[in-house]
Amino acid sequence: MKKQAFLLFTVIALVSTTFVSCGSAEKKQEGPIETAKEQYQCPMKCTEEILDKPGTCTVCGMELEKITKS
Ligand SMILES: [Zn+2]
Numbered sequence: 001m002k003k004q005a006f007l008l009f010t011v012i013a014l015v016s017t018t019f020v021s022c023g024s025a026e027k028k029q030e031g032p033i034e035t036a037k038e039q040y041q042c043p044m045k046c047t048e049e050i051l052d053k054p055g056t057c058t059v060c061g062m063e064l065e066k067i068t069k070s
Contacts, residue, residue: 040064
């Protein structure tokens with residue numbers, strides 16, 4: 001009887017450990033997300049001006065192009 005109880009405890013411990021590790025793995029994904037800073041610049045590069053939001057070039061009026069920081 002005692003052996004069975006120990007076995008049951010082991011199984012429960014194993015299962016709960018699996019659930020806990022799963023939960024922490026999901027939490028890791030929720031962690032601080034590195035948001036790539038969006039930058040926009042005129043595709044013709046009329047100016048060196050780089051904006052952090054979409055818009056139009058103040059020189060040629062073209063739609064600003066998104067720059068991906070490398
Ligand atoms: Zn321009």
